[in-house]
Amino acid sequence: MELGYARVSTTHQDLERQLDALGHHGIPDERIYTDKKTGATIDRPGFTELRRYARSGDTIIATNLDRLGRNLRECLNVVHELREQGIGIKTLKDPIPIDTTDDSPMAELAVALLALFAHMERVFMRERAAHAREATAATGKLPGRPRKLDPNQLAAAQAALDTGQTADQIAAAFGVSRATLYRNLTENKPADQQ
Incomplete structure (x- = not known):
């Protein structure tokens, strides 16, 4: 059975794009699990419930591998643990298609590469944000979006x-x-x- 998983990092972000992709793939709403929580932690209620529900032979479908987690080690651990339980992972929109139900070396390499890219992007994003805060502080302005009220x-x-x-x-x-x-x-x- 295919089970869907969608995640955004904050409550302010929207899951619609991911839910639409999972729906178009043919996964009914009642088999889609969601979280509005950072991927840096594995402690996510929707993902925990999904893992409890999934059985050997099931496949978890996500739009991108980084929806499972942005931390390289956690992402690889999740993929490994699910494979040990006979649960596969497929992604719909990654530049390198992921399908862990395929035991080929290329499938394993694709997972490792995408997890590494997601981890690198997270590191670069933090560096860019820190640089932007420093540059803004140097001008005497407040960081972030402009305030609505002067x-x-x-x-x-x-x-x-x-x-x-x-x-x-x-x-x-x-x-x-x-x-x-x-x-x-x-x-x-x-x-x-x-």
């Missing part, structure tokens, strides 16, 4: 909160969500007041 708007919003206006009223006045208002106010406070 310092004058934040001061006005805080004053309105202090006078008893509700967060919903203030957020509506500035054209932002309540969550954005609170996040911007929190980020604007000195560290000792947070």
Whole structure:
């Protein structure tokens, strides 16, 4: 039986592209397991449930090998453990097709190469992010996306909160969500007041 697995790294990301690919492959929704959690940890509820459900002869289908994990060792360990249980892994969109139900040396090489590429991309991504933070800090700007509210708007919003206006009223006045208002106010406070 084919079982699907889809994962994104954060709750803010969308699983739709992966779910569509698994659906087009013919896997029904009730046999697709999902997680919204980083691949750097193997402690993922959906993946744990999938592994409990899968039996020898089943195949886990994912869009890409890095959905199983971005850490090289963990990814290779997962593939090895599943193969030991007679459970295969196939990917739909990797540049080198993965099918661990094939015992050929080329299939093993493909898994190792893709796991290595995923690991390297994670390392490079961290390096690029660290460099971007350093470059931004050197200019005196805050890292990340531009803030929705400038310092004058934040001061006005805080004053309105202090006078008893509700967060919903203030957020509506500035054209932002309540969550954005609170996040911007929190980020604007000195560290000792947070």
